[in-house]
Amino acid sequence: MCGIVGVVSNAPVNQLLYDALLLLQHRGQDAAGIVTLLERKFFMHKAKGMVRDVFRTRNMRALPGSVGLGQVRYPTAGNAYSEEEAQPFYVNAPFGIVLVHNGNLTNAHALRAELFSTDHRHTNTESDSEVLLNVLAHELDRATRDGMLNSETLFAAVRNVHRRLRGSYAVVALISGHGLLAFRDPYGIRPLAMGRNADGTVMVASESVALEGSGHVFERNIAPGEAVFIDLQGQVHAEQCAEAPTLNPCIFEFVYLARPDSVLDGISVYQARLNLGETLAKRVVSTVPPNEIDVIIPIPESSRPSATQLAHLLGIPYREGFVKNRYVGRTFIMPGQGVRKKSVRQKLNVIASEFKGRNVLLVDDSIVRGTTSREIVQMAREAGARKVYLASAAPPVRYPNVYGIDMPTKDELVAHDRTIEEIRELIGCDALIYQDVEGMKRAILKALPGTAGTLKLDGFDASCFDGVYVTGDIDTEAISRMNGNRPRIEETEEDSSRLALPNFSE
DSSP states (O other), rough: EEEEEEEOSSSSSSSHHHHHHHHHHHGSEEEEEEEEEEETTEEEEEEEOHHHHHHOOHHTTTTTTEEEEEEOOOOOOTTTGGGGGSEEEEOSSSSOOEEEEEETTTHHHHHHHIIIIOOOOOOOSSOHHHHHHHHHHHHHHHHTTTTTOOHHHHHHHHHHHHHOOOOEEEEEEEETTTTTEEOOTTTOOOOOOEEOOTTTEEESSSHHHHHHHTEEEEEEEETTTTTEETTOOOOOOEEEOOOSSSOOOTHIIIIIISOOTEETTEEEEHHHOOOOOOOHHHHTTTSOOOOOOOOOOOOTTHHHHHHHHHHHHHHOOOOOOEEEOOOOOOOOOOOOOOOOOHHHHHHHHEEEGGGGTOOOEEEEEESSSSHHHHHHHHHHHHTTTEEEEEEEOOOOOSSSOOOOOOOOOHHHHHHOOOHHHHHHHHTTTTTEEEEEHHHHHHHHHHOOOOOOOOOOOOOOOHHHHOOTTTTTTOOOOHHHHHHTTTOOOOOOOOOOOGGGGGGOOO
C-alpha cells in the first residue's frame, strides 16, 4: 500500500505534488519521491523518510515543469532500507518513462526471469515496481515499433501489460514528451481517482482526499482495467484495456487504510466505518450485556467512527481514554517484540480517570498480530479498569494479504488456527468480540449510494479475512515465495509494518 499522484497542468506542479503527497502520507511513511517534466527532461528527487523531511526548499526549486508525479512508499516487497527502491523508477527507453505504483505483483518472480531471458531487460532492485516499469516499457516499445506513440498505441501496450501482470496495481507513468498514463488492475483492488481544478489542471491520485484537499474537483474513479492518458495539453483519453474487468476493491482500505474523509469507488470511508459500528453492536449485545459496560473507548484512531456508532446504538457513554503522541519517532535500540511493546506505550498514554473502577469496552478497527492489543489491554488494567472487553470492527485476520499490505505470515497472525477463546486468552481481555465477514461486507456495501455514474461493485477482496484471493493465482507455494520477498527488517530496527503501528489516517 502506497500513495501515488500524477498531475498535468499549465503551471509549475512541484508544490501541488508536495501538497498531494502530504494528504497521502498515511499511505506510506518510509520514503517519498517526486519527478517533474520540463520539455523532455525529467527532474527527480526521492529519499527515505516522511514528505516534510525528504523535500527541502532547495529540492523543490530543482523540480521545474508543469507535469509530474509522486509517491509515498510503504514497502510490501523487496528491501525496505534501500534508497534505490524509493519511487519513482526511471527507464530511458523507449522515450524515457518514470513510474509510480501502488499494489503488489503476485507473479513478479516469474516476470523478472521473463524480462531477462525473453525481453532482454535488466532490473537492478528487488522491487516489483521496477519489474512493472520494465514490462510497460517493453510493451510500449513493441506497440510503437512501426509507428508513433499516441493514445491508440498506448492503450494497446496497456492491454498487453494486463495480460502479463498478476496481482494488484494502480499505476501512474510519465512519458517524456508525451504526457501522463494512469491505469488500474482488472480487479480494481487498489484505488485510483481523477479530478481537475478551475484552471484545467488534471490530477490522478490514490484517494479523493488528495484531489479535494489540493483544490481539485473529483470527477470519477478510474475503472478496473481502464487506462487514462492525459496529453501535455491536458486532453484526457480513456479506454477499457482489460478483457473481463470486475470491481473488487480491497476491503481493508475501508476498515483501516484509507483516510475517513476519502470516498473510494463511490463508498464513503467514514460512512463505511459508521456502518461497521452498527453491525458490531449486534455482536456485542450477543456476547456482553450492555448493562455490564460502563464506557466505550476507541483505540486511536481509525476505530473512532465505529466506536461512536456503537456507543450511540447501545446507549453507553463514549469516552476518549487514550491520547496519542504524534511526535514519537522510531525506537532503535531493542529488537523484535520488545521494541514494539515499548513503542505502543510511547505512542499511547491512558487517561486513568476514564478507566478506574469501570468495565470498559475497547474498540479497535482490526486485530492483526495481537501484540499491540495485549499491551493496550494491560494498560487499561493498570489504569484501574475492573473489566476490559475488546471489540474489533473487522473479523479475525486469518490469512496473509498478497495485494500490497505488509501483513505478516499466517504463523504471525494471532487468529490463524486459533479459536476466539484462545485469542481472548492470549490478548488477556475479559471478552473478545469480532465482526463477522458477511456482516462486514454488508456494512461497507451499504455505504455505496447507488447513484448514476457509480461504478458497479462486483465484490471485495477480503482475502485476509476469508482466504479467497480474487486474482485466482494464489496458492500455498505462491504465498511462501512472496513471504520470502517481504521487506527485510534489520535486527536493530523497529518493525516498520504499517499494521504494527498506530494509524496515521486521521
